[in-house]
Amino acid sequence: MRETRCDVVVAGCGVAGLSAAVAAAEAGARVVVLERAPQAERGGQSRYTEAYLRMKSEAEVTDDFETHLAENSSGLLDPDIIAESARPVEGRAAYAAAISMAEPGFIATFADQAGPTIAWLKGFGLRFDFLPTQFLTKSQPRLLPVGGGLALVEGLAARAAGLGVEIRYETTAERLEQDAEGRVTGLLARHRTEGRLTLRGRVVLACGGFEGNAEMLTRYLGPRAAFLRPICKGGHFNRGEGIRMALDIGAATAGDFGSYHAEPIDPRSGVPEPSVFVFPYGVLVNKDGRRFTDEAPGTVDAHYESVTRRIFEQRDGIAYVVLDARHQRVPNVRLAIRTDRPPIVAASPEALAAQLGLPPAALAETLRGYNAACRPGAWKPLELDGLATAGLDPPKSNWALPVDEPPFHAYPIMSANVFTFGGLKVDSDARVLDGDGRPIAGLYAAGEIIGTYYRTYTGATSVLKGLVFGRLGGAHAARRDNAA
Secondary structure (H helix, E strand, O other), rough: EEEEEEEEEEEEOOOHHHHHHHEEEEEHHHHHHOOOOHHHHHOHHOOOOOEEEEEEOOOOOOHHHHHHHHOOOOOOHHHHHHHHHHHOHHOOOHHHOOEEEEEHHHHHHHHHHHHHHHHHHHHOOEEEEEOOOOOOOOOOOOOOEHHHHHHHHHHHHHHHHHHOOOOEOEEEEEEEEEOOOOEEEEEEEEEEEEEEEEEEEEEEEEEOOOOOHHHHHHHHHHHHHHHOOEOOOOHHOOOOOHHHHHHHHEEEEEOOOOOOEEEOOOOOOOOOOEOOOOOOEEEEEEOOOOOOOOOOOOOOHHHHHHHHHHHHHHHHHEEEEOOHHHHHOOOHHHHEOOOOOOEEEEEEEEEEHHHHOOOOHHHHHHHHHHHHOOOOOOOOOOOOOOOOOOOOOOOOOOOOOOOOOOOEEEEEEEEEEEEEEEEEEEOOOOOEEEEOOOOOEEEEEEEEHEEEOOOOOOOOOHHHHHHHHHHHHHHOOOOOOOOO
């Protein structure tokens, strides 16, 4: 078996792995990156995302950043356990040593290091701006890299190449190696055609969640995972090996293993992220032709995930947004429709139902009931207008105009799995923790593999998390005095 010695080996070539590789190489380390994909497809999901960043400027995160993360960083824990977990690790009770939650220190570091990380990226040519997004209504600003996630991947990869980082494509990490003291000393990997090899060095796991692994999805999310698919082709490379390898040597967990980040997409489309965010301006119906949720409880950026989860719960995991001609008068409405497939169009609700395979009488009845519940008021499509239905269950809280002006349009919608929530617990240096809450020597994690979210995703933080903790973990792993 071939063996390579380096200072740092990084599993994963998305923004988290490349950030770790660049930071380690800048500190003088010899770095090898493993990428399961061929070079033309490198970057995993990072290359396909627009990479929204929850920041109000290039130097500051949004005002709600830490609060939102903290509110959704754990399950329903005993308040005494939460209080105990706030104590220094060495003084905690055993039951709280590695509680499955994002630690306050982790969240504070995340917020504090976002600005310096953007400045670091700008230092080698990446640019950022507040560009138009797919959210026609929003509650928080989103900074974007110019060129999206692909620009991040290519910019980081170019910087890595200039620093002498070696990227080994079509190579998959399989198992962590440890010495007699439990220190991680490298990993066993497999090249697609050349077989197995061993890489010696401190390890950064940055190989994503398990959205591309049907067995793990069914084990953790349940049998309805069959109604999910990754948001883009890059998600199929994320098969959970990094999580499994770390759990095998006693790593602690964080994040909700039974959940994932949900986004509404058109199941007919094969393009990356074929999202459909226009449902606040129509009604959502299931395969029985019935409404099942409030389509517009608030701004679409803050509520699309909860609405998409309700779609996932419907029969066969699918629903249909039904719109009339008025939706075409929403300014810039095409920004909210990323699918490359055309809408289904008909002159009447019954004809639309026939094309969708829905019960025509049921859809017509649903629309009559909804239209009757709409009330007069000022329609303001780009801001919360409070134009709500009356006496309807479920209600519609905003933008509730009748759906009665032909032609009628519809898009099918299913829930995409953007990334899974469950993963590894790390400290503020991105060191993976064990079941006693102590760092596993020689092991780091960055990106989606770090378990963070429960209940709902704190929007526009995933890519940022990869960048921040990739940079921090890579720099710490490169330290020559590294004792842990």
